[in-house]
Amino acid sequence: MKGAGDLAGLLETLCPMFVLVDEDGRITRVGPTLQKLRPGQPMAGKDFLEVFELVRPRSVTTLSGLMSLAGAKLHLKLHGTPRTALKGLIAPLPQGKGAVINLSFGISILDAVRDYALTSADFSGTDLAIELLYLVEAKSAAMEASRSLNLRLQGAMLAAKEQAFTDMLTGLKNRRALDVLLGHLVSGNAPFALMHLDLDFFKSVNDQYGHAAGDFVLQQAARIMIEETRNDDTVARIGGDEFVIIFKGMSDEVILSSIAARLIDRLQKPMQFENNTCRVSGSIGTALSTQFSSPKVAEIMNAADLALYEAKRKGRSRHCQYSALGGLCHGDATSGVASD
Numbered sequence: 001m002k003g004a005g006d007l008a009g010l011l012e013t014l015c016p017m018f019v020l021v022d023e024d025g026r027i028t029r030v031g032p033t034l035q036k037l038r039p040g041q042p043m044a045g046k047d048f049l050e051v052f053e054l055v056r057p058r059s060v061t062t063l064s065g066l067m068s069l070a071g072a073k074l075h076l077k078l079h080g081t082p083r084t085a086l087k088g089l090i091a092p093l094p095q096g097k098g099a100v101i102n103l104s105f106g107i108s109i110l111d112a113v114r115d116y117a118l119t120s121a122d123f124s125g126t127d128l129a130i131e132l133l134y135l136v137e138a139k140s141a142a143m144e145a146s147r148s149l150n151l152r153l154q155g156a157m158l159a160a161k162e163q164a165f166t167d168m169l170t171g172l173k174n175r176r177a178l179d180v181l182l183g184h185l186v187s188g189n190a191p192f193a194l195m196h197l198d199l200d201f202f203k204s205v206n207d208q209y210g211h212a213a214g215d216f217v218l219q220q221a222a223r224i225m226i227e228e229t230r231n232d233d234t235v236a237r238i239g240g241d242e243f244v245i246i247f248k249g250m251s252d253e254v255i256l257s258s259i260a261a262r263l264i265d266r267l268q269k270p271m272q273f274e275n276n277t278c279r280v281s282g283s284i285g286t287a288l289s290t291q292f293s294s295p296k297v298a299e300i301m302n303a304a305d306l307a308l309y310e311a312k313r314k315g316r317s318r319h320c321q322y323s324a325l326g327g328l329c330h331g332d333a334t335s336g337v338a339s340d
Contacts, residue, residue, distance in 0.1 A: 028044060037084060172222050173235065177236060190248065191251050194244060256321070
């Protein structure tokens with residue numbers, strides 16, 4: 001019929017998701033966008049309720065029932081998968097010749113655009129849904145970009161903070177990091193041992209073979225200290241050839257002496273740099289936080305320095321532990337500082 005054809009052509013322009021049904025409830029035409037939801041499965045010629053499931057109202061199962069809902073909102077789903085949710089409005093045609101049912105995606109538009117690869121060409125020119133969708137996508141993209149930028153900024157801040165606490169030559173902690181750690185340990189009254197290590201004859205390596213050789217020796221010494229300590233311990237480079245090792249929870253002098261002996265043994269082995277043999281050794285002084293009734297950072301550092309000085313005074317390449325017994329050494333009444 002020419003009238004029906006004209007109506008269908010008009011609906012395709014204005015309502016690309018329409019359904020035109022005859023008086024028996026059979027689909028005669030559907031909008032191009034609606035048919036795109038089931039490519040290869042023509043809807044025309046099928047009963048309306050064969051293609052669509054009426055979710056609300058559930059009680060309607062016939063076309064006459066549908067006609068009685070003129071002007072009311074329908075909630076439907078397509079049979080088959082994906083079971084896209086739709087909203088609809090039914091308008092009966094004159095003289096009982098059928099009805100026009102105009103459909104839309106409602107809040108399921110995001111899923112529909114994704115599932116069926118729809119574009120703005122699939123919607124009416126006056127439909128703002130696709131523009132709103134673009135705004136949602138633009139907002140999501142902006143939020144993702146903002147989140148990504150924030151993560152990069154946080155990463156940069158963490159990297160800068162890490163760099164501020166790291167000795168760039170050896171990768172160990174630096175003096176600043178050591179001061180922060182010692183402050184936390186002392187304020188928390190946590191027991192620890194502080195080992196101060198100095199490389200003997202390091203200046204000779206620099207003078208004979210250059211700073212590149214000296215840097216190599218420092219890096220090898222750092223590696224040895226990391227390998228001889230626990231994951232929870234902290235190794236810091238606090239000066240040119242000076243290092244401090246913090247042993248959390250450690251107060252056993254026998255164990256500390258054993259660690260110091262291994263460090264000294266490994267450090268005194270020749271290090272080959274290019275065609276040069278570099279020889280250094282290590283002098284070590286150790287103090288325990290438990291040796292002080294109310295420990296202070298400067299006090300513990302000074303005690304370890306005194307023990308280190310005693311190790312050097314006794315010939316270097318050795319380990320001394322600070323003694324708090326009246327300022328005298330264990331087994332040496334004249335030194336007044338430390339014990340082997």
